[in-house]
Amino acid sequence: MYLKSSLILLFVATMMTVNSLSCKKEEDATPQQPGPGTDGNGSGTLNLPATLYDYVNTRNNMPPWLLDFMRANPQLDNTPTGNPITNEGATLGRVLFYDKALSVNNTIACASCHHQANAFSDIVAQSKGFDGKVTRRNSMPVVNTRFFKDKTMFWDFRAADIETQTLMPILDHIEMGMPDLATLENKLKGITYYPALFKAAFGTTDVTSDKIGKALSQFLRSIVSFNSKYDKGVQNNFANFTSAELEGLHTMQHDFCTECHSDFSTSAFGQKSSFLIVDNTGVNTGLGSNNGLEENYTDKGYGEITHQPQDQGTFKIPSLRNVALTAPYMHDGRFATLEQVLEHYASGIKANPALGTQMRVGGIPLSATQKSNIIAFLKTLTDEELVKDVKYSDPFKK
Ligand code: HEC
Ligand code: HEC
Numbered sequence: 545m546y547l548k549s550s551l552i553l554l555f556v557a558t559m560m561t562v563n564s565l566s567c568k569k570e571e572d573a574t575p576q577q578p579g580p581g582t583d584g585n586g587s588g589t590l591n592l593p594a595t596l597y598d599y600v601n602t603r604n605n606m607p608p609w610l611l612d613f614m615r616a617n618p619q620l621d622n623t624p625t626g627n628p629i630t631n632e633g634a635t636l637g638r639v640l641f642y643d644k645a646l647s648v649n650n651t652i653a654c655a656s657c658h659h660q661a662n663a664f665s666d667i668v669a670q671s672k673g674f675d676g677k678v679t680r681r682n683s684m685p686v687v688n689t690r691f692f693k694d695k696t697m698f699w700d701f702r703a704a705d706i707e708t709q710t711l712m713p714i715l716d717h718i719e720m721g722m723p724d725l726a727t728l729e730n731k732l733k734g735i736t737y738y739p740a741l742f743k744a745a746f747g748t749t750d751v752t753s754d755k756i757g758k759a760l761s762q763f764l765r766s767i768v769s770f771n772s773k774y775d776k777g778v779q780n781n782f783a784n785f786t787s788a789e790l791e792g793l794h795t796m797q798h799d800f801c802t803e804c805h806s807d808f809s810t811s812a813f814g815q816k817s818s819f820l821i822v823d824n825t826g827v828n829t830g831l832g833s834n835n836g837l838e839e840n841y842t843d844k845g846y847g848e849i850t851h852q853p854q855d856q857g858t859f860k861i862p863s864l865r866n867v868a869l870t871a872p873y874m875h876d877g878r879f880a881t882l883e884q885v886l887e888h889y890a891s892g893i894k895a896n897p898a899l900g901t902q903m904r905v906g907g908i909p910l911s912a913t914q915k916s917n918i919i920a921f922l923k924t925l926t927d928e929e930l931v932k933d934v935k936y937s938d939p940f941k942k
Contacts, residue, residue, distance in 0.1 A: 550826075552672075553615035553674065556758070556930045558746065559634075563673055566830070571580075571905045571924055580903060585660055588941050588942035589940065589941050589942075590639065590737050590939055590940055590941075591939055591940070592635065592942045596632065596635050596674045596715050597631065597634075597635070597934070597935035598631060598935075599629050599630075599631050599633075599634035599635070599679060599762070599763070599935065600629050600631055600766075602766045602767075602768050603690070603768055605619070605768060605770055605771065606768065606780075607770055607775045607776075607778065607779060607920055608769045608853055609778060609779065609816055610770065610816075610818055611777075613818070614691070615739060618856060619693050620691055620693045620876075621690055621693075622690055622691070622692055622693060622694075622695040622819075623690060623693060623765055624705070624707070624877075624933040627707060627758045627761060627762065628762075629762045629766055630745065630762065631766055632741075632744040632745040633745040633746070633758065633762040633763075634746070634757050634763045634766045635741070635744075635745070635763075636741045636742065636745040636759040636763075637696075637759040637761070637763025637764070637766075638761045638936070638939055639737070639741060639936070639939055640760050640763070640808055641654045641655055641760060641763055641764075642654070642655045642761055642938045643652065643656075643938055643940070644656075644716050645731060645732065646673045646721070646722070646728070646732075647719075647720035647721060647722070648674055648721040648722050649674055649675070649721070650674075651674050651870065652673060652674045652720050653720065653735040653757075654713065654760070655680070656671070657671040657683045657719070658671075658683060658685075658686050658931075660871050660931055660938075661914045661931050662685070662870055662928075663685040663687050663769070663865075663866035663868070663869040663870050663930060663931065664685050664686040664687050664767065665680070665682075665683050665685035665686075665728060665869075665870040665928045666683035666873070667685060667871070669682055669872050669876060669877025670682065670877065671683045671719075673716070673718040673719045673720070673721065674718075674719070674720055674721040675721065677718045679718055679719065680718075680843070681699050681843070681875050681876060681877075682699075682872060682873075682874065682875055682877035683871075684698075684699065684860075684862070684878055685862075685863070685866060685870045685936060686764055686767065686770070687767050687769045687863070687865065687866060687930065688767070688768055688769055688821065688863060688865060689706060689764050689765065689767070689821075690706075690764070690768065691764040691768075691818075691820045691821070691822070692821045692822075694831060696831070697709035697847060698831070698860070699859045699860050699891060700707070700845045700846045700848060700849055700859065700860070701831055701832065701846055701849065701860060702849055702913070705901035706764055706765065707757045707758060707761045708757070710756070710757045710760035710761050710764070711725065711753055711756065711757045714728060714756075717939075725753035726758070728753060729752060729753055729756075730750050732751045733751045734755070738751055744861050745759055746759075748756075750758060755879070763927065766785070766935075766936075767930075767936055769865055769927040769929045769930045770927065771865060771910070771928070771929040771930065772865070772866075772924060772925050772926055773785070773789075773820070773924040773925075773926070774793075774921075774924040774925050776867050776922065777789075777924065778816050785924065786918045786920065788916070788920040788921075789917070789920045789921045789923075789924050790921075791913075791914075791917040791921075792914075792918040792919070792920050792921025793921045794920070795910070795914050795917060795918055795921075796918055796921065797817070798899075799908050800902035800903075801889075801902075802819075802863050802879075803902055803916075804822070804835075804900060804902060805817075805819060805822075805861060805863070805864050806818050806819050806820065806822065810887065817875040819863060819864050819925060820863055820865070821860065821861060821862070821863045822861060829848035830858075831846060831858075832846040832855065832858035832859045832860055832861065833858055833859070833861050833898050834856075834857045834858045834859070834896065834898040834900055835877070835889075835893070835899075835903060836888075836890075836892070836893035836894045836895070836896065836900075836903050836905070837874060837888070837892075837894065837927045838857060838894055838896065839894045839895060839896050840896070841856060841857030841896070843857075843875065843876065844856050844857060845857055845858050845859040845875065846858045846859065846860075847898070852896065853898075854898055856896070856897065856898050857896060857898050860897050864922060864924060864925055865925045866926055866927055866928070866930065867882070867884070867922050867925060868922060868923045868925070868926045869926060869931070874883050875919055882919045882922060882929070883915070886910065886915040886918060886919060887915070888906065888908065889908050890905040890907045890908060890909070890910040890915060891906070893905055893906060893907050
């Protein structure tokens, strides 16, 4: 009898311990228990500052000459009236961007393919998704995405705007693999820190996919990068430049690189180039551009969207800002180094119906010195602050 009741007691006590353990586990919720990490990014214990970082005014970090230009041309900023940046909204966006819980098996965050150290791009030609399959194209650096007046996102412009784009990787069957938006909403609702973050950002604890897309977009639009040697150079007449760097800039302007890689209005020879992403309408055939990588493109880029012959093999023209950090290069990551990119422009340009008018079949004549000068110049476009800026960093401490 004595033995029996003590066994029962022991049983009850054990059950209580098991119960309290499992409750604790639920409180800690999924993202703190991510699946096998792939790259060191992502979830752990959430660690946000007591006073929120300033995301609202990051645009004001632009150098004065560029800020004036932007103020005079407000259409260059794609921030919609319905989703202005708030510090609370961008803070939520930062958490979402680094949270592996957004993938179906807790293995991949946006940041797994968009690393801060690489100006928010990836170091491989094709990035690994949630179950090990790789993306079709090279990951893009998500910096200054706010300054693209056409608003459309991806190499082929298939997303209408940033708000639409941000939900697409989550549902992508290679990238993050969530079956549908309802599953995503329900999953995030169950994670302890989200209701409060949504309330701060949008006034209620409701977790909706619309708000997830908006918060991610606010965070992305807050990521601006204008703290480079080049930006300082424009302001001091390039007194801080070596002669190789300055020669490189002049060669790029002379050989029309800047016509495609900077907005037309600021890129005329001798003027200040923004080196922001541009829509190429009016310069070449359509929105994108073709730099002669192939005679026949297997990946038709924008041509897959429009089905027009003049758009076959045209792609969004990448910004050259931080290009020294974003290798490998091109839509398929075919070039590992800037030297290989320059060799393409000097000797590898192939004829095809969509070739940009600035391109010369066979190659743009560039001497070895000119090529190395251009590379020296491209390195002045690196923003060393961006890669260490804590407000864009992983908020989960491991
Ligand atoms: C598995 C890797 C991977 C993950 C995860 C991923 N991306 Fe990407 N991202 C890419 C690739 C690859 C592209 C280019 C795809 C294309 O153009 O077809 C891209 C393109 C983009 C672009 C377009 C940029 C431009 O200039 O047009 C944005 C914005 C973006 N990603 C944001 C995000 C956000 C937000 C998340 C998380 C919700 C995310 N990505 C998750 C690989 C990834
Ligand atoms: C006709 C427009 C055009 C001109 C002129 C042009 N480019 Fe490009 N550039 C592009 C396009 C489009 C891409 C992306 C092509 C792709 O991925 O298929 C690109 C890609 C690049 C890249 C790789 C960027 C990345 O992140 O992957 C670099 C670097 C580059 N160009 C430098 C230059 C230099 C230097 C010149 C002048 C010698 C130049 N470009 C002239 C349109 C142009």
